[in-house]
Amino acid sequence: MGKIISIFSPKGGVGKTTLTLALAEVLQKEGKTLVIEFDFSPGDFATLLDVDKTKNIELAVVYGLSSAVQKPEGKEYFVVAGGFPETHEKINAEQIKNLLSEARNNFDFILFDIQPGLVERSIDVLNNSDKVLVIIENNQYVILRFARIIRYISTRIKDLSKVFIVVNKANPRQKICIPDEITGEIIPWCGRLHEPWDRKIVFHVERLKQKLLEHRFTDTEKLIEFTNEILRKHNINVSTQYGEVKDGMIYIMTNIQSLDDLLKNRFTDFVTDDISKSRIQVLMCEDKQKIDEAARIQGFKIVLTSYELERYAYEKGFEYVFAGAIEIPKITHAIEDLISRATAEPERKLIKESKSEQIENPEQVVEPEQIEEKPDEDSFSNPVEDSEEELFAQDLKQEVKNIEEKSTATEQTENMQDVEVFISNLSSAVTQLISTEVSMFLKEHSKNMEDNQKLKQEITKLLEENQKLKERIAELEEKLKKLNKIKELITSLAGGLDE
Template sequence: MLISIFSPKGGVGKTTLTLSLAECISKEKKTCAIEFDFSPGDFPATLDVDKNKNILKAINFGINETIQRPYKQNFDVIAGGYPDTHEKIDSDKLNKLIDELINEYEVVIFDIQPGLIKNSVDILKRSDKILIIMEDNIPVSVRTARILNWGMQNNAIDINKVNIVVNMAKGNLKNIPNDVVKYVVPYLGNKITFQSNTLLKQMSGLVDVILERNKKGLFKKSQKSVDVKDIERFVQEKIQEILEDDTSEELNITINNNENVAIVQSEEKEACKLVYIKTNIESLNNVLKNEISNNENIEGITDDFNKCSVAIVSASSKEEIDKLVDSNKNLVLFLSPNRNDLREYALEKGIKYVYVGECSISDIVYVAENMIGKPHEENLLNSVLNNENKTKSEIQPETRQEMKPEVKQEIRTDTRLEINPEIKQPDAMTLEEITVLVGNYVEKRINEEKSKMTAEINNLRQENEQLKESLELKNKEIEALKSDLDRKKKAVEQFKELLSSF
């Protein structure tokens, strides 16, 4: 069975639901989840898998070279690609990969990126089930209607395979007709993960829907039935509303059969004010998300790289830096200590804010606020110094507090953050301090694992003692049998001697 999971916009929890669904299905069927997302994907960070074993490598070299089994999981995965990956995917090779996956697995789940591209349509056409993840709001319902309308008109989406799933629902649905919704996942909080028990419980119900089976037990009930005509009516009503409302956002739909170009792409009328945060230090991510979420000039945090204006990220190679630069996002880059080679390379590529040493959280928030809404090209202006001033660009971020004001004004384009003098700066959080936080977390996890291992060792010891006691009893029984045998042998010898005397 091939399942496609798609959403008309990012940030609706599509990937979280995909992984949770994969975990539930894998308990009874051999399952593989594929991240068909061409931004720095979530699978490697969420599941701690190798990002280089991605969808492009799978297409070119097969699944044996790219399949990974996440730690303590029962399903396999293939990681996603980078922004330019979709341009390198051959449609015929993609179909061969799908054939290979279907032959190897009972259930194959494709987590498709929000913006449809040509190859995404190829996957949708081959899918047995199409799960469209929505939120209960008007913009999402409008986008969904438009995409379904386009898909039906161009024979790209079989409406009979569509199952609409509403995620993060708060009470009764207000903007989506209940008769078109196949399944509803309630709002479970901001900190929900794909492994949360509450979400897994919800996904087990969705598994029943996908496999088209009724719930078992005393209070079993049949699955909700959705009439395809109701979905078609919903689509037509929304399309009619759009035609009557000139203020609705425009949706460009184009197709090119010779190139893998975007075919469904939403045009946002306002500049994006979202920040994407994903460094290699989880504690730093949490601190930044908390600070930026409280900034009134920033719309919020997004987990969708494609939807952000500013990306605060890490990189460990020149290739990763190239991908980030090609994404055309405003970047704040964190590098591992002693990676000045990457720092220089990032500066040459035009990344203005690069950190390999001390960092101030408030500085980063201030930079993100300044870059919000500005085009990438504007933030690149004067980002690389002239050769005669190159020595100035080599000043490490940790020296910024020691610089004279006039010198600071001369090198506003190097890796140091531009500090707003009107904002009171809190103490900087150094990488050493961050390391301590991470160390405490790691130590806690180690202690937890150590406790589990100690308990297991104690259980094994108890079992060993029981085996020893059992073995001793067996040995005593054997000794008793030997003694009895010796006694009988002596009796036989005595009997033989008695016979010989006659």
């Protein structure tokens, strides 16, 4: 029976897909390996691996795994491409169960590259996985999101001990914020990678693979204790029974049932049905009256409306306005941002103070791009032992009034990672679109060339037959001339006999 390994990250842009494909490169040497892109954004496999995006997860659960499995050119492992935003709503638990069973029976290793925004069927995959790799980065924002997602999945999956935490893009001169007891592996910053199977990342994934296969369990109590500590530091309520939330925060009413269900499931810990108790509202506003009514409600607003009313909504001071087509990843990101602001307003101050401290003490900061790339050395074996207070900046008291003019730049820096992820996703989508259009053009062009070739052959054949026909007509004309001469001769002879 094959081993199922799920790879998940609480936030996009931390290197999850890169590590998944690098791990596939390594595991295929140990046994027959399959990578399933459980991403409904859609994901990056079609672009990165140049595979057919129609042979995807939806096809696999409906017609069987064999109908969707592809082997990328030049690779020794197999893949199934991700689906589209509406796909996950069509998949049920029984189909996932059958997919997992078929995968276990046909492959030694099955990797699930799970999208950051968990959907219901993701929980089914996590529950049935032998290992769950959680990819994070060594910064406060990602670790806070990690704590939140662990709290969420702790109520949904049966065994947290199979969680294997990987700290990616680590700065070797900074102490890791995750305790050693629950950290499975640390991978240093490897520079800008041109492809997921770059030797610099594969080198480190080799060791990750070894630790992963030897990993028995994670100390669940210490994992919960750590995540609870993070949540408390950011003023997020944590009840005695892990995973429970005492008060709802988000009121969701878009009048689109599938979207409401998706968002309520995604943020189940925070949802309330009482709009008067909510601090965040996600609303559909079809006209100015609805926008005006929403503006009178206290709290943060996410409004879905038409293009014609977009400007009017922004003038009412709403934090997020989505006009026209619904983009679920953007709405999810907006909700996560507002949760951070509503439940953990000290978090944003904390990050700014931490960055201010770094500006005043630049010698303590080493940007990832400045780290010398040493893929053949354990570059993080001797980290600098910073204090817990410096890492989380929880008790920073130093005045930052003298750097107020730099606040704008600080805020921009704070959002650069999300911008890079957006640009990367946009670039992937554009590349995929162009690739599809070019592929269709080439297929059409090839078909036209074949048709032209057949037409040329038919014309050549007709010309040959025409030439033969002309030659035959010439022969008949020649025979006709001879017959006419014979006729004239006979006629002449007949006249002579008459005389």
